[in-house]
Amino acid sequence: xxxxxxxxxxxxxxxxxxxxxxxxxxxxxxxxxxxxxxxxxxxxxxxxxxxxxxxxxxxxxxxxxxxxxxxxxxxxxxxxxxxxxxxxxxxxxxxxxxxxxxxxxxxxxxxxxxxxxxxxxxxxxxxxxxxxxxxxxxxxxxxxxxxxxxxxxxxxxxxxxxxxxxxxxxxxxxxxxxxxxxxxxxxxxxxxxxxxxxxxxxxxxxxxxxxxxxxxxxxxxxxxxxxxxxxxxxxxxxxxxxxxxxxxxxxxxxxxxxxxxxxxxxxxxxxxxxxxxxxxxxxxxxxxxxxxxxxxxxxxxxxxxxxxxxxxxxxxxxxxxxxxxxxxxxxxxxxxxxxxxxxxxxxxxxxxxxxxxxxxxxxxxxxxxxxxx
Amino acid sequence: xxxxxxxxxxxxxxxxxxxxxxxxxxxxxxxxxxxxxxxxxxxxxxxxxxxxxxxxxxxxxxxxxxxxxxxxxxxxxxxxxxxxxxxxxxxxxxxxxxxxxxxxxxxxxxxxxxxxxxxxxxxxxxxxxxxxxxxxxxxxxxxxxxxxxxxxxxxxxxxxxxxxxxxxxxxxxxxxxxxxxxxxxxxxxxxxxxxxxxxxxxxxxxxxxxxxxxxxxxxxxxxxxxxxxxxxxxxxxxxxxxxxxxxxxxxxxxxxxxxxxxxxxxxxxxxxxxxxxxxxxxxxxxxxxxxxxxxxxxxxxxxxxxxxxxxxxxxxxxxxxxxxxxxxxxxxxxxxxxxxxxxxxxxxxxxx
Numbered sequence: 001x002x003x004x005x006x007x008x009x010x011x012x013x014x015x016x017x018x019x020x021x022x023x024x025x026x027x028x029x030x031x032x033x034x035x036x037x038x039x040x041x042x043x044x045x046x047x048x049x050x051x052x053x054x055x056x057x058x059x060x061x062x063x064x065x066x067x068x069x070x071x072x073x074x075x076x077x078x079x080x081x082x083x084x085x086x087x088x089x090x091x092x093x094x095x096x097x098x099x100x101x102x103x104x105x106x107x108x109x110x111x112x113x114x115x116x117x118x119x120x121x122x123x124x125x126x127x128x129x130x131x132x133x134x135x136x137x138x139x140x141x142x143x144x145x146x147x148x149x150x151x152x153x154x155x156x157x158x159x160x161x162x163x164x165x166x167x168x169x170x171x172x173x174x175x176x177x178x179x180x181x182x183x184x185x186x187x188x189x190x191x192x193x194x195x196x197x198x199x200x201x202x203x204x205x206x207x208x209x210x211x212x213x214x215x216x217x218x219x220x221x222x223x224x225x226x227x228x229x230x231x232x233x234x235x236x237x238x239x240x241x242x243x244x245x246x247x248x249x250x251x252x253x254x255x256x257x258x259x260x261x262x263x264x265x266x267x268x269x270x271x272x273x274x275x276x277x278x279x280x281x282x283x284x285x286x287x288x289x290x291x292x293x294x295x296x297x298x299x300x301x302x303x304x305x306x307x308x309x310x311x312x313x314x315x316x317x318x319x320x321x322x323x324x325x326x327x328x329x330x331x332x333x334x335x336x337x338x339x340x341x342x343x344x345x346x347x348x349x350x351x352x353x354x355x356x357x358x359x360x361x362x363x364x365x366x367x368x369x370x371x372x373x
Numbered sequence: 374x375x376x377x378x379x380x381x382x383x384x385x386x387x388x389x390x391x392x393x394x395x396x397x398x399x400x401x402x403x404x405x406x407x408x409x410x411x412x413x414x415x416x417x418x419x420x421x422x423x424x425x426x427x428x429x430x431x432x433x434x435x436x437x438x439x440x441x442x443x444x445x446x447x448x449x450x451x452x453x454x455x456x457x458x459x460x461x462x463x464x465x466x467x468x469x470x471x472x473x474x475x476x477x478x479x480x481x482x483x484x485x486x487x488x489x490x491x492x493x494x495x496x497x498x499x500x501x502x503x504x505x506x507x508x509x510x511x512x513x514x515x516x517x518x519x520x521x522x523x524x525x526x527x528x529x530x531x532x533x534x535x536x537x538x539x540x541x542x543x544x545x546x547x548x549x550x551x552x553x554x555x556x557x558x559x560x561x562x563x564x565x566x567x568x569x570x571x572x573x574x575x576x577x578x579x580x581x582x583x584x585x586x587x588x589x590x591x592x593x594x595x596x597x598x599x600x601x602x603x604x605x606x607x608x609x610x611x612x613x614x615x616x617x618x619x620x621x622x623x624x625x626x627x628x629x630x631x632x633x634x635x636x637x638x639x640x641x642x643x644x645x646x647x648x649x650x651x652x653x654x655x656x657x658x659x660x661x662x663x664x665x666x667x668x669x670x671x672x673x674x675x676x677x678x679x680x681x682x683x684x685x686x687x688x689x690x691x692x693x694x695x696x697x698x699x700x701x702x703x704x705x706x707x708x709x710x711x712x713x714x715x716x717x718x719x720x721x722x723x724x725x
Contacts, residue, residue, distance in 0.1 A: 017528050025611045039532070039693055128611045130602055130690025136432035196687075202603055203689045354532070355692040358612050 012037055021050045025128055025358040028368030030342075032357075039353045044346045052372040059332040064090050064164055064299040067332070072158035074336060075370035077117040078312040080149075081110050083162035088243055089308040089319045090164040093301045100245070101289040102166045104282050107245040108179065109149070109161065111275040115186070116145040117313035118272050121365045125265065126197050128362035129206050129355075134197055141189055148178050164299055166292025179283055183276055190272060198269065207262035211348040211360030214259055221347065222340035225315025226271060227364055230256040230264035237311035249281045264363040298327050314338055314365055338370040405487070405497050413486055413635060418448040420634040423675075424682055431686040458623035463526045466620070470524035475621065475628035477517025482635040485510045489642050490564050492652040492666030503564035504556060507643055508549050511598065514632065515541040518600075518607065521629070522617035533616030536693055537607040540597060543700040544604075547594035550708040554587040554715045555580065555647045558724065564646055571650040572657070579724045583715040588648050590704050590711070595640035596681055597696070599633060603688035604696060641677035642670075649673050 020031035029050035035043035055074060059067045064086075071082035084106055091098055123138025146156040152172045153161040161168055197203050213223065218231040228235045236253040238246045254270035256263030301323035309318040315337025322331040341364045349357045384404075388397045422437065422444065429436025437444035462471060485507055487497040500506055515537060522534020558580045559567040570576070577584045597604035608616035618629045645651055651673075652666030659665040691699065718724060 015528065024614065126689065130605065130609065130611065131688060132428075132602075133432050133686050136434065140433055197689070200689060202691055202695075205695055206689060206692060353692055353694065354612050355606070355609070355690070 014042055020047075025361060026368070027124065027366065030366065030368045030371070032345075034354075034357070036354065039355075041349050041352055041354065041357050044349050044357065046342055046345060048372055050372065051369050053369075055373045056332055056334060060328055060330070063327050064301065064329075067329070068162060068164070069158075069160055071334075072160060073369060074334065074373055075312055075314060075317070075338065075367045076157055077120060077367055078113050078314065079157065080106075080113040080159045080161060081310055081312045082317060083160065084110060084244065085308060085310040085312075085317050085319045087162045087164050088310065089306050089321055090299065090301065092308055093304070093306040093321070093323065094164070094295070094299070096165060096293055096295070098166065099289045099291070099293065100287040102291060103245040104248075104286050105167060105171055105291070106162065107249070108279055108282050108286075109152075109159075110244070111278045112145050112148065112179070113159075114275045114313045115272055116142045118268050118275075119145075121268060121313075121362075122193060122197070125362045126203075128358050129203060131197060131200075131203070134193075137189075137192065137196065141186055144182050144185065148175065148182060151175065151178065163292065165295040166290070168292075170291040171286075176283060176286065179279065183279060183283075187276065190269075190276075193269065198265070204262065206355070206359055207260065207265055207363075208258075209260050210352060210356050211261045211363065212259050213344060213348050217344070217347055218259070221344045223315070223344055224337050224340060225311065225313070225365075226254070226264055226267040227315065227341045227344070229254060230267045230363075231259035232257040235316065237309050237316050241309060243308070243310055245282060246278075249278050251278050261360055261363040268365070300325060300327050301329070309335070312337060314367065314370065315341060334373060336370045336373060338364075338366050338368075342366055342371055409486055409497065410483060413483060413638075414631065416638065417631045417634045418452055420638060420678065421451075421630070422448045423678070424634070424685075427679065427682045428686050431683075452627065455627040456624055460623045460625060461620075462622075463620045466526045467524035470520045471620075472625075474517045474521030474524065475625045475632075477520065478514045478632040479517075479628040479635075481510050481513035481517070482632045482639065485639050486635070486642075488564055489646060489670075490568050490651050491670050493663035495652075495667065496565060499563065499565045501561075501563045501566075504552055504562045504567070504643075504647070507639070508545070508552065511548075511636070511639065512541065512545055514636065517632075518617050518629075521621065525617075525620040527620050529613040529615075530617050530619045533607050533609070533613050533619070536609075537600060537617060539693070540600070540604065540606060540696060543697060544594040544597040544704075547590055547700060547704045547708055548598055550705070550712060551587040551591040551594065552643070552647060554583060554708070554712050557712065557715050557719050558584065559647075564651075567647060568651045568653065571653055574725060575648065575650040575653070577648040580715060580718065581725055583711050583718055584648065586707065586711045587715070588644065590708055591644060591648075592677075592680070594700070594704060595644065596684055597700075599636045599640055599681070601633070601637065601681060602685040603690050605685075605690055606693055606696060609690060637678055637681055638674065641674045641681065644677050645670060645673040 014035055014037045017034040017036055019034050020026040021029040026032065031047040031050060033045040033047055034041060055070050058070060062070065068083050068086050071086050072079040074082055119138045119142045123135040126134025149159060150156050152175050153159050153168065213231045215231045215233050218228045218233040223233065224235050232255060234253060234255060239253050251274045254267045254274055256267045301321065303323060303325040306321045306323070307318060309316050316335065317337055318335030320333040320335065321329045324330045345361065345364065349360050352360065385401065388401055391397065426436045437447035440447040440450050488500060488503045488506055490496040518537045519534045522530040555576055556562060558576055559570045561567055577588055600607040618626055621629060652670040654660065654669050
């Protein structure tokens, strides 16, 4: 009997897609060079630089007060925390004694910023997996926080509320009441997030077991923030190097252990609850006192190297200043959380589908100006 | 072939008096086609408006409410804008296929509308294989999507088109099988006949459990057929930009867009006809005034359309492999078992 030779040498062909810099899923001007086999991702190469403004170089020419304003434009969703990072570094270098009032207000606004950033992320996360309605729910709650910010510091996004030595002005008389109102309101709205998205079976199927990042990888790639904690890597700067009033409050570090997209998702939702708890502990006991301490009009840092890190909504932001004793830094370097988190993408997205890549990228919560600076 | 109201009957007789029978038949068909085209293009536009208002309602927004009374002219204005827009295209696109694709989609959608029994004697063509015709004609649309994606010379469009091919071919089975389950009960493929059977009670009531399962499967598969969320992988705006119609502009884009909404109407209309007694009112309360049947038909259809909009604005999107798993591992086996179940129910006459 004659046997028919079956041709098993069928080969699928890899092809290349240019995702971005204008693409709805890259949330900004990130460009991803994808090598794809059908729907399966073979390689992800992030291409950066589309929004590079050389902020670090500009810092070398600016005074320390001016540098604070530039940091708004890095991770614009946690602008207050960025400001705080530079101010803390400068204050640390000058060995300024900061009033407790400033510390507490900074922490409250920092946590409000974190909530605002996470609610925006939650909305966009839903949008990336195709549930468009979440976007509006997230923005509804973020809007209330922005209103509080607007009243106190006049800005909704780029806040510029911190200055080296304290705060630019004191909090608005309504601040405490409105923050309390918001917290009370938000506590009833946050469970809606779970019923709308978290408990959805399609969403869980899209998230669970996708984009798995092991703890070892998280550490070796320098992951921080919710991305690292989703893999069980305990890396909360607020816990290990408390700054401002964070040493006075009790809170749990949100940790996940699976390392998949769903763990990262849940860590962020958990973080919102923790932030609420931090604000609740502080909002009733804002100490009286000055909202700033006097500094020289021209701040000259002593000669040396100074480093301070803070936990932004995205992870660990480090500020490294080398000073030669003049009014400008000799060199300034930001260690931005988004950059390290983005470097993971190739590691965790390869082997998944195109849809997985988008969902995974959403759980990394990238802000491109933070990566490019 | 055509059974209309008295006005249409007069036109029908006048036409047949005026010219030889063959020509009169052709002219009559063209007239019906033009009327349907006008009615359903406008209906499609208002479905777009409904979708936008429903979406706004879900999303804590107001939605379009400026153009005309309560925004009623908004989509008209949009359509005018699209008509007046320049038709752009990509370089090195397969021009012939690129231009042909939208017509496949829109024509197949509009053709499917011709067999629906909107009320007693209001049905353009009552063919005896109506249901089969509907299933057949609705699968032509995917050719347009495939051609459009393929000929655009755009990789995102191509991925979208390929997804669409896989998706539509898979879910066609479930749509067909779940409707077949109901055909077992109704005993006919002719839509007017299926309506006639339901005078004693809607088929979803008559067929109780298997009919309800068939309805669930049909709604899931039907939503997938229309390429709408949660099965909108074809367009998946966060993954592929706009999917297969990325490179289309102006009126050609509008054809795709309109076809999506008309398809949604068709899927809901089939469900209305097969499961919910088409134009029949509950308990025959308006049996004596057949013209009200149109309202009943549209009412039932719009409820199902609203259901599909509800899906779209609530659920996240499935991934391509999950989509296929759902069809081949869950819906299809359920469907096959359900057909047997229904056959037993019909055989033992344990219908309600």
